[in-house]
Amino acid sequence: MNHPAPTSTDQPAQWVLASNNKGKLAEFQRLFASAHLSVDVVPQGELGIDDAIEDGKSFIENALIKARHASRISGLPAIADDSGLCVPALGGAPGIHSARYAGEHGNDSKNNAKLIETLAPIRQADPEHPIEGLFVCVLVMVRHADDPLPLIAQGLWRGEILDAPIGDGGFGYDPLFWLPSLQTSAAQLSAVDKNDISHRGKAIRKLLTQLPSL
Template sequence: MKVVLATRNQGKVRELEAMLAGIEGIKVLSFQDFPEMPDVAENGQTFEENAVKKAREVAEYTNLVAVADDSGLEVDYLNGAPGVYSARFAGENKNDTENNHKLLRLLHGLPMEQRKARFRCVIAIATPWGDIYTTEGNCEGFIGYEMAGDKGFGYDPLFYLPEYDKTFAQLDLEVKNRISHRARALEKAKSILLDLKERIEKETCGLG
């Protein structure tokens, strides 16, 4: 079964490919395999709305099973911001570094206990015949005082995990893929993908 990852973010592609690699019989494609695919406007008010919209539109365009995620950072002190606006927190066309610097300015001077945050991820799976499935995963942590590490992207250099005494960007990929919000959401999604794979194989063999 071919599965299209509905993202142009190569960091997410690498993470999702690594997590799906253990599922036998599933070939992972991305937007690089469909260069003419139009962008999907992420204008939903929740992670779930954005993920479902992306997965549905990509499944319709490619006629393949599509996996989309929408994820972001929620900071308690900021009442859940940046949330769905995580990628453009510092403004349209801003980059990860600018987003991180804005977050540091907003939390300047706060003690660690007031810097609690979480990464939240919703994964949506859409089929060409119109089925939609969703899963969710969270990872709790704190916002550090400075960026550290070069193994991640987005807010990873600021997202501090006390139990490891490291930021997400300092963790080995193997560890990150086990504990991250995206890993937890995808772990739940794997059984859905396996069920879809069996369903497609049966239909292809004329047994469905």
């Protein structure tokens, strides 16, 4: 029996992912695959799209800036996240500046070293008290660049900040992010285990529940 050739409606939808961060890309690809999402997600770099200028004052503002930027240039629906580490003892820093905390964007070793140095006086003043840390991910999906009702999801992941890195997996501040209930750092988790409990995993699962409204 002959089957008809697929029509354009049989093809998966295509979105642009507004990020060129290799660590984030790998996490998103695993999370989309595990959700069996029938969407072809293309990193913006493959479409020749440069990073947006992130001049917002919050994770939500920056995620929207990135999503609208990628959508406007590509003409495709876009998904973007803005993520970072907030330390209450530092007034929420490094916060939206997490990736460039030490001045050089994406230099994980320098960012981690600066965080350790900045927290040293606080740790010395009260060595018995753990320093709380909070990973934040705000995920935004826009159907088009001027979408007035973007889908927004937020994921939070609570832990403690170590005084020295442990583990060589993950990226960013993962080696300094300690999970007391598991007695491990985020950098020691497998990719599957991390996706199950991370801020980004939580955010994308919340976003997926909103997709039927598209």
